[in-house]
Structures are given as C-alpha cells and as structure tokens.
Amino acid sequence: MKQLMENWKRFVNESKEIWKPEKQDKRGKSSWRITHIPSKSSRVSIPVEYHRNFSRKSEAVEFIEFLNSKAQEENWSDIGSESPGEETLKSLHNIIINSKFKNPNYKYTLAVRIEDN
Numbered sequence: 001m002k003q004l005m006e007n008w009k010r011f012v013n014e015s016k017e018i019w020k021p022e023k024q025d026k027r028g029k030s031s032w033r034i035t036h037i038p039s040k041s042s043r044v045s046i047p048v049e050y051h052r053n054f055s056r057k058s059e060a061v062e063f064i065e066f067l068n069s070k071a072q073e074e075n076w077s078d079i080g081s082e083s084p085g086e087e088t089l090k091s092l093h094n095i096i097i098n099s100k101f102k103n104p105n106y107k108y109t110l111a112v113r114i115e116d117n
Helices: 002-015 057-073 086-097
Strands: 019-026 029-036
Antiparallel strands (some): 019 029
C-alpha cells in the first residue's frame, strides 16, 4: 500500500510539469532546448531562435522557472493542455522575446493579440 501511494504521488507531481529541458548535441557542442511535456504526440518545443543558447542545464531550468512564473501571472490556463490556444501561444512568444532570455542574434516581431485584429 505504501508503494502504491508513493507511485501515485510521483504521478501527480510529474503531471504538473509543463516544460522539460532536453539535451541536444551538435558537432561536439551541447545545448538545451525546452520541450512542452503535455504535447507528447507532437513533441513541441520552443523554437531555439526565440531564446538564447543554453549551454548548461541550470540555464535551461532557470528559463523553465521563468516560464512557470509567467504562466501564473498571465493566467495561461490552457498551457498544460496538449495544444494550448492561439492567444496563449502569442502571449508566450511576446513574453520570451521581451525577457532577458531572448536570443540577441534574432530579429523579433511581436505577435498580434487576437483582440487587436
């Protein structure tokens, strides 16, 4: 029974995770990309052009913590679903490119919010 409860607690804790750092090896260099866990079937990740290169896992984890805090602030209620809504994705895009994590070598265009059309 104790083992069953521990497994259940682990399942509940894992299901709360939205982002996961994944290591990529390119030509002897390591970098980390951020994958959206709920979209398992399509393996969606944040485009690496949007954020700076993370050469250490700790940098990727810091970015994930930033995203989690913004999810609460911005009330992205559907970010934990398999396919978040267009409004959430546009907000996510804008927050990343206006943060310290943005890629300095990339020219950005703010996503237009749906109500602005």
